[in-house]
Amino acid sequence: MIISDPSVLMPESPAIDISEARWAAEYLSLMIAQLDPYSPVSMVLTQARRELTSLAQSASHMQPLRIAA
DSSP states (O other): OOOSOGGGGSOOOOEEOHHHHHHHHHHHHHHHHTSOTTSHHHHHHHHHHHHHHHHHHHHTTSSOEEOOO
């Protein structure tokens, strides 16, 4: 079988919506506030919030952002 269009083999990467990233970061902040600040779960959620905040800040200066899952 010969595939003439190799793009069919690679699914499109999901787009990150800046408003979704901001919403998720805010929601993570609410969850983190309910936890012990030194718990492992709190540390993981804090890192995730930092990543989302960074994406939201950098995405406002760039074109639409796509990240492979």
